[in-house]
Amino acid sequence: MACIEARGLRKTFSSNVALDGIDLRIEEGRIVGLIGPNGAGKTTALNAVLGLIPYEGELRVLGRNPWTERDLLMRDVCFMADVAVLPRWLRVSQALEYLAGVHPRFDRAKAESFLAKTDIKHKSRVRELSKGMVTQLHLALVMAIDARLLVLDEPTLGLDLLFRKQFYDSLLNDYFDGTRTIVVTTHQVEEIQNVLTDLLFINRGRIVLNSSMDELELRYAELVVRPEQLAAARALGPISERQLFGRTILLFDRADRQKLAAFGDIRTPSIADLFVALMSASPSSPSTPETQRNPQGVSR
Amino acid sequence: MIPQSNATPESAASPRTAPFTNSPVRPLYWSIRRELWETRSVYIGPLAVASVFLFGFLFYVHKLPSYLYPEMAADPAKQRDLLLQPFDFAAAAVMGIAFIIGLLYCIEAFYAERRDRSILFWKSLPVSDLTVVLSKASIPLLVVPAVCCGITFALQSIMLVLSSLVLLANGLSAATLWNTLNFFPSLFYLLYHIFTVHVLWYAPIYAWLLLISAWARRVPLLWAVLPPLAIGMFERLVFGTSHFGAFIGSRFSGGPEMDTSRMEGGFAFHHGVHLTPGHFLMSPGLWVGLLFAAGFLFTAARIRRYREPV
Numbered sequence: 001m002a003c004i005e006a007r008g009l010r011k012t013f014s015s016n017v018a019l020d021g022i023d024l025r026i027e028e029g030r031i032v033g034l035i036g037p038n039g040a041g042k043t044t045a046l047n048a049v050l051g052l053i054p055y056e057g058e059l060r061v062l063g064r065n066p067w068t069e070r071d072l073l074m075r076d077v078c079f080m081a082d083v084a085v086l087p088r089w090l091r092v093s094q095a096l097e098y099l100a101g102v103h104p105r106f107d108r109a110k111a112e113s114f115l116a117k118t119d120i121k122h123k124s125r126v127r128e129l130s131k132g133m134v135t136q137l138h139l140a141l142v143m144a145i146d147a148r149l150l151v152l153d154e155p156t157l158g159l160d161l162l163f164r165k166q167f168y169d170s171l172l173n174d175y176f177d178g179t180r181t182i183v184v185t186t187h188q189v190e191e192i193q194n195v196l197t198d199l200l201f202i203n204r205g206r207i208v209l210n211s212s213m214d215e216l217e218l219r220y221a222e223l224v225v226r227p228e229q230l231a232a233a234r235a236l237g238p239i240s241e242r243q244l245f246g247r248t249i250l251l252f253d254r255a256d257r258q259k260l261a262a263f264g265d266i267r268t269p270s271i272a273d274l275f276v277a278l279m280s281a282s283p284s285s286p287s288t289p290e291t292q293r294n295p296q297g298v299s300r
Numbered sequence: 301m302i303p304q305s306n307a308t309p310e311s312a313a314s315p316r317t318a319p320f321t322n323s324p325v326r327p328l329y330w331s332i333r334r335e336l337w338e339t340r341s342v343y344i345g346p347l348a349v350a351s352v353f354l355f356g357f358l359f360y361v362h363k364l365p366s367y368l369y370p371e372m373a374a375d376p377a378k379q380r381d382l383l384l385q386p387f388d389f390a391a392a393a394v395m396g397i398a399f400i401i402g403l404l405y406c407i408e409a410f411y412a413e414r415r416d417r418s419i420l421f422w423k424s425l426p427v428s429d430l431t432v433v434l435s436k437a438s439i440p441l442l443v444v445p446a447v448c449c450g451i452t453f454a455l456q457s458i459m460l461v462l463s464s465l466v467l468l469a470n471g472l473s474a475a476t477l478w479n480t481l482n483f484f485p486s487l488f489y490l491l492y493h494i495f496t497v498h499v500l501w502y503a504p505i506y507a508w509l510l511l512i513s514a515w516a517r518r519v520p521l522l523w524a525v526l527p528p529l530a531i532g533m534f535e536r537l538v539f540g541t542s543h544f545g546a547f548i549g550s551r552f553s554g555g556p557e558m559d560t561s562r563m564e565g566g567f568a569f570h571h572g573v574h575l576t577p578g579h580f581l582m583s584p585g586l587w588v589g590l591l592f593a594a595g596f597l598f599t600a601a602r603i604r605r606y607r608e609p610v
Contacts, residue, residue: 052423054606087418087421101333102426104426
């Protein structure tokens with residue numbers, strides 16, 4: 001069974017099309033990065049998956065309709081929407097008690113053991129904790145829930161590098177077991193590059209790229225081209241071109257690597273570079289502020 | 301031999317699909333406890349008022365013996381009033397603050413969770429919107445009245461003990477006070493009053509505030525108050541009548557049971573009032589009000605379903 005299955009998923013807010021007919025299938029046991037510029041429809045897509053908003057089209061999450069079967073679905077699905085949504089008056093001990101009371105799959109001992117690794121005290125209120133500690137607390141609560149799908153919407157926004165690293169480390173080491181599914185959105189793409197198994201680029205409510213990380217490495221190649229061979233390399237049809245330290249870097253989609261090797265050094269592009277290239281190349285998007293540094297992105 | 305392909309992993313029962321209790325009571329119970337963690341004013345408010353009242357009573361109680369001197373006994377009605385007034389005031393003060401706390405709680409209930417974005421956390425848990433609405437509605441309809449009864453009882457008991465001690469210390473008998481007070485019957489009347497007026501009759505007021513709290517994108521208090529006010533003004537200006545205002549007024553006045561208790565111009569829990577539960581239960585206002593309350597609460601649950609942080 002697919003964890004998330006969408007066909008023709010649409011969502012419009014008055015005149016604004018947030019999701020423009022998304023077809024998608026996410027299998028169980030994947031860690032999917034949902035990446036897109038601001039206003040691309042990431043949060044809308046996640047809200048639809050979580051049954052927080054009504055939508056048009058077909059959508060099944062763990063075999064259920066998230067809008068009509070939300071209460072049941074939430075036993076198997078957990079989410080961290082943004083940072084700092086824990087109420088400020090809540091005590092750590094109360095959070096543990098409440099979750100143990102209402103959630104059939106919350107393992108209190110597990111949450112306590114996660115918390116024991118932090119400086120968070122049971123008597124503290126959320127308002128007394130630092131932003132990083134609030135996220136640690138939320139993560140400890142979420143990881144103690146035996147959910148089949150975990151959705152993280154910008155879970156590390158505003159946290160320092162140490163907390164961010166720690167966040168993904170504990171997610172991978174203490175939570176992910178190969179059967180759960182994790183969907184995560186973030187702007188800090190480089191940091192989750194090695195965490196993901198699958199990558200979804202979304203722009204203007206459409207899926208621009210849907211690929212596993214393995215496929216990605218086979219499909220895309222970046223060529224640091226030797227200056228004298230630039231023209232010849234360009235003739236092979238790169239999807240984007242950028243300058244770095246006076247050298248030209250061309251990005252190719254499904255190119256013959258042996259041919260490319262003749263013009264310079266080949267390497268696997270980072271998600272960030274690929275993101276910039278694909279966002280500016282996607283036909284429906286003339287150019288977003290984030291992608292203007294790419295010369296080919298300016299189509300005018 | 302069974303081919304390997306037949307034994308698909310899907311056919312094996314996953315431990316994750318183990319049965320769990322479907323009882324809706326458990327989430328409701330914990331949601332009510334959650335409300336009490338958040339809104340401690342529910343019991344701190346009445347306690348504070350009771351403490352202040354008790355402090356004031358300490359200054360009053362020393363005058364008590366003078367009310368029982370023979371010259372006062374000549375006018376039993378006046379004597380009775382003097383003896384009873386503090387006890388009535390005590391009950392009225394606690395009930396008054398409880399009513400205000402109930403109203404304030406309701407108007408904040410669904411707005412606060414959207415303002416501090418915590419609605420996103422609560423919605424990530426398997427607790428239905430209806431459960432949340434019921435848990436929030438049970439604060440003004442169950443918890444506050446219960447707290448109110450308990451604190452009034454405790455307050456009046458302490459007052460009674462203090463009064464008796466002062467009388468005994470002055471070599472007087474406390475019998476007159478006890479006889480006049482009718483302590484336990486009046487306590488029963490207090491319970492009856494709170495249940496009929498503060499719970500059943502006021503239910504649509506609380507439910508209306510909860511509904512607006514769930515619906516309004518900003519300043520829920522204004523949305524709750526201004527539209528009814530506008531309707532009343534409109535009716536007055538256009539038709540020259542004030543039926544709507546009278547309708548709202550009758551709701552706040554406390555309904556048919558309040559009429560019977562309004563004797564001698566004040567709350568009177570000790571005057572041997574005639575309770576008319578039959579009359580109360582037969583009044584259409586009660587049932588129409590409860591119907592409205594149920595409708596408001598149900599709509600609030602539907603609205604919360606769509607609501608995001610403000």
